[in-house]
Amino acid sequence: MRYWKKLSDEQINQRIFSALEENVDYRERVPLGVPASHLDEKVFYSNAPILKDAPFLSTLLKNPNHIGCHTLGESESFFQGTQAIEKELIALCAEDILNGEAGAFDGYVAAGGTEANTQAIWIYRNYFQRDHGAKPAEIAIICSEDAHYSMPKAANLLGIKLLSVPVDSETRAVKREAVEAVLDKAEGVRYFIVVCNMMTTMYGSVDDANLYADILESRQLNYKIHVDGAYGGFFFPFAEVPHTLDFSNTRISSFTLDAHKMVQAPYGTGIFLARKGWMHYAYTEEAQYVMGLDATLSGSRSGANAVSIWMILMTYGPHGWFEKIHILNYRTNWFCKALRSLDIPHFRHAGSNIVTIKAEAASLELARQFGLVPDDHETPQWFKVVIMDHVRIDHLSELVEALK
Numbered sequence: 001m002r003y004w005k006k007l008s009d010e011q012i013n014q015r016i017f018s019a020l021e022e023n024v025d026y027r028e029r030v031p032l033g034v035p036a037s038h039l040d041e042k043v044f045y046s047n048a049p050i051l052k053d054a055p056f057l058s059t060l061l062k063n064p065n066h067i068g069c070h071t072l073g074e075s076e077s078f079f080q081g082t083q084a085i086e087k088e089l090i091a092l093c094a095e096d097i098l099n100g101e102a103g104a105f106d107g108y109v110a111a112g113g114t115e116a117n118t119q120a121i122w123i124y125r126n127y128f129q130r131d132h133g134a135k136p137a138e139i140a141i142i143c144s145e146d147a148h149y150s151m152p153k154a155a156n157l158l159g160i161k162l163l164s165v166p167v168d169s170e171t172r173a174v175k176r177e178a179v180e181a182v183l184d185k186a187e188g189v190r191y192f193i194v195v196c197n198m199m200t201t202m203y204g205s206v207d208d209a210n211l212y213a214d215i216l217e218s219r220q221l222n223y224k225i226h227v228d229g230a231y232g233g234f235f236f237p238f239a240e241v242p243h244t245l246d247f248s249n250t251r252i253s254s255f256t257l258d259a260h261k262m263v264q265a266p267y268g269t270g271i272f273l274a275r276k277g278w279m280h281y282a283y284t285e286e287a288q289y290v291m292g293l294d295a296t297l298s299g300s301r302s303g304a305n306a307v308s309i310w311m312i313l314m315t316y317g318p319h320g321w322f323e324k325i326h327i328l329n330y331r332t333n334w335f336c337k338a339l340r341s342l343d344i345p346h347f348r349h350a351g352s353n354i355v356t357i358k359a360e361a362a363s364l365e366l367a368r369q370f371g372l373v374p375d376d377h378e379t380p381q382w383f384k385v386v387i388m389d390h391v392r393i394d395h396l397s398e399l400v401e402a403l404k
């Protein structure tokens, strides 16, 4: 691990408060041209004694703007202290979690998984248009039918096609024949933005990036691969399941992770990661007033979000994080064993903490009582159980009793 270490509360406080010292303090040095300030003091008290031990709240109050992408070089100097924390967080995720080479990644903290997925698709659409002269109708996103709805949303926003690959209804796996059949019918499409799932929203299923890459290469088609790890990115890499879905696979160019899911960070903590050399396809040249320009979809965004993710990861450290995931995996194993003993049909991808139960095994009333989420609110075929931190074996055993 180059960046990820377990730090004490005191070390974390010291690091965040000294980063804040390097940011502009609107009370001490008054920048006259910045259309921003600390949070309103009539509403948000800035002098409460508790703040001296509360680095995240202090960052929120000081309100740093992390506009732009700080791994690219120049950024707004007013917030350089907390930007450095974001840069370190991006390197930690790309290198220590996703096995990328040192110093080879860009990225930023986005509003969420939807934005990070859209950022990737935007970059590759622009690349195919600029470097290959592709027309929008020749570019398509290709992903499994279980992919998140941010893919059709991005296709709609960016004016490109979406090719949805049917999955096996039992294993939720994308099969070679299904990809081939979709490509056979994709008339006029020559450029492909593959989005692979590292745990789908409903099933926790994981795709094989090499399957897509092998097929597209055998047809001599142009493609780029993005991985949507919005749900699984902070879980699956720690589940000890062999896979090729990280940056050690050179066919993968970018990744989405979401800290506001498994990491329990505040909302607004999606993470976009890309190999160096890709962010510039998203530069908006007209952003001249922003130092370093802007290559993100967000525009202004709170630096407190990056600080919150960094603090959580450093509090656990890599071993603490592994233990946390291990416990959730243990609870999931317990639940699956109980379902098997009752012959309740369900799906669970190895190394995932999502268990999806066939709707025939549970009544709507039971689903409502236990807060199970259906695949479709009108005509549910599956209900999912997500074994998060607050879902203990005691809760799962109540569900098992009810399912009996």
Ligand SMILES: Cc1ncc(COP(=O)(O)O)c(C=O)c1O
Pocket: 111, 112, 113, 114, 115, 117, 148, 150, 199, 200, 201, 228, 229, 230, 231, 232, 258, 270
């Ligand atoms: C796999 C996956 N991708 C993307 C998203 C979108 O994330 P957000 O709601 O943070 O935009 C989700 C959300 O549940 C998801 O599960």
